[in-house]
Amino acid sequence: MKLLLLSNSAAPGRGYLEHAREVIAGHLSGVDELLFVPYALADHDGYTAKVASFMxxxxxxxxxIHTGSDPRELAASAQAVFIGGGNSFRLLKSLHERGLVEAVAERVRAGAPYMGSSAGTNxxxxxxxxxxxxxxxxxxxxEALDLVPFQINPHYxxxxxxxxxxxxxxxxxxxQFMEENDVPVLGLREGTWLRLSTEEGAGTGTLTLGGIEAGARLFTSGAEPTEHGxxxxLSQLLAVTPHFDTRTV
Structure with missing residues (x-):
């Protein structure tokens, strides 16, 4: 798998995605067409046009992805997938309604590069x-795409x-989340991102924190948060087994 997970899509004084232009170019090297998932915002056409202008x-x-009669077919044949930021609840509801949680995850696990920002990183x-x-x-x-076994808090x-x-x-x-669930959470500050590269057929890969000096803060059960530049x-996070509270009343 190839993942690029951005905390944010805009930085002060810079255009949309410009702060991460170099890492995005490297991540999408060899890609001719990107499938964009705009469901986190209400204006799907306007959002897609904004991404197209940068790309x-x-x-x-x-x-x-909203322009096709069957979004699942588009996901299944995508060269690369980008899920943009906005409201995570609206985004996940749309993904479930269209059968895209499984479809996107399967395509990414099959080798299509995945890029997320903010809600897309969630x-x-x-x-x-x-x-x-x-x-x-x-x-x-x-339940989301489950491409990594830990949790992320963008815009930390x-x-x-x-x-x-x-x-x-x-x-x-x-x-408070850690009091109820046993799974690491990485707080990504503004201007930071994660890159995951997994060799074909391998169960794990290399997970690297990138971005500006701010870095990230890692929360784990039973320990004080730790700072990472x-x-x-952070490849050790790929080996964790998450445990969530799934009790109902």
């Missing part, structure tokens, strides 16, 4: 439980000591 500079055509996890988003709709399940924000906000910090919310090898 044109890399010599890559973009097709919106989708690569086993579930969307560590999203920051408001549940504006109700998906039939929290450190506590601001001078803030007057009295709600939970991101760290407190992720610690750019170029850190």
């Amino acid at each position: 044109e500079g890399l010599g890559i055509r973009v097709r919106g 989708m690569a996890c086993p579930t969307l439980r560590t999203t920051n988003d408001m549940p504006i709709v109700q998906p039939p399940s929290f 924000l450190d506590p601001a000591p001078a803030s007057a906000h009295m709600g939970e910090t991101r760290e407190e919310r992720l610690n 750019p170029d850190t090898d």
